[in-house]
Amino acid sequence: MAAHVGSFTVRADGLSGKKATEYESTLVGMLRSFEQFKVGQALMRGFRFYNRPVLVYPYDGKKGKCNAHGGGDFGGLFPSKISISPQIFNGASSCFPADAASASPHEVLFHELVHTLRSAAGKWGTWAAIAEEAAAITVANVFSSEMNRTLRDPWAPKSVAAVNVDPDAFMRVNTELMTNFYRQMPEFFRWVAEVNVPFNPIRLYYLTLKGVPRLNSAH
Numbered sequence: 001m002a003a004h005v006g007s008f009t010v011r012a013d014g015l016s017g018k019k020a021t022e023y024e025s026t027l028v029g030m031l032r033s034f035e036q037f038k039v040g041q042a043l044m045r046g047f048r049f050y051n052r053p054v055l056v057y058p059y060d061g062k063k064g065k066c067n068a069h070g071g072g073d074f075g076g077l078f079p080s081k082i083s084i085s086p087q088i089f090n091g092a093s094s095c096f097p098a099d100a101a102s103a104s105p106h107e108v109l110f111h112e113l114v115h116t117l118r119s120a121a122g123k124w125g126t127w128a129a130i131a132e133e134a135a136a137i138t139v140a141n142v143f144s145s146e147m148n149r150t151l152r153d154p155w156a157p158k159s160v161a162a163v164n165v166d167p168d169a170f171m172r173v174n175t176e177l178m179t180n181f182y183r184q185m186p187e188f189f190r191w192v193a194e195v196n197v198p199f200n201p202i203r204l205y206y207l208t209l210k211g212v213p214r215l216n217s218a219h
Helices: 017-036 038-050 105-120 129-146 167-173 175-184 186-193 201-206
Strands: 003-005 008-010 054-057 069-071 080-083
Touching: 003 017, 008 017, 017 038, 017 105, 038 105, 038 129, 038 186, 069 105, 080 105, 105 129, 129 175, 129 201, 167 175, 167 201, 175 186, 175 201, 186 201
Parallel strands: 008 054, 054 080
Antiparallel strands: 003 008, 069 080
């Protein structure tokens, strides 16, 4: 059995009965819930735009006890995959302290979805691993900002400590990251730039560009 949401197939590999049903219904609900947020709408629009099949399945433990992973390219029926078990990230646990930044189930899934969208766009792995993480954390921070939650340091992927990140300063220091991201995925970049929240360096960078479509949310 499997559940489907757009290009996503949610399959409870290794689970059976009630646990399998609960896993599939939980992940379907989480994926659909992103449409309630502006940056989530941008993300889901990206998956519709690239239209590559994505498999979501329980965390396989390959990245250690407290983790999840997503991306590609795996080939076969599902070139893009996400391995995640949301219960790992429910509240304070042995994995994370109560004040951990970007460690809620939705934020972790969002982060992995950014990796997977880059796979769907055929861009996964074209950057160094640290840059892939910085890009995913940056977009996930926009999501956290929209939810009024704390942010992570995009260049410290192993840290879940909350940090204060000035979006304008971040954009100026990370012009190369912003430029490469825009050049590789201009449509998705523009959709994220439409989101007007306290932390969105992608929006600030886009507003510096010349000869590009005007943002609908620009004043």
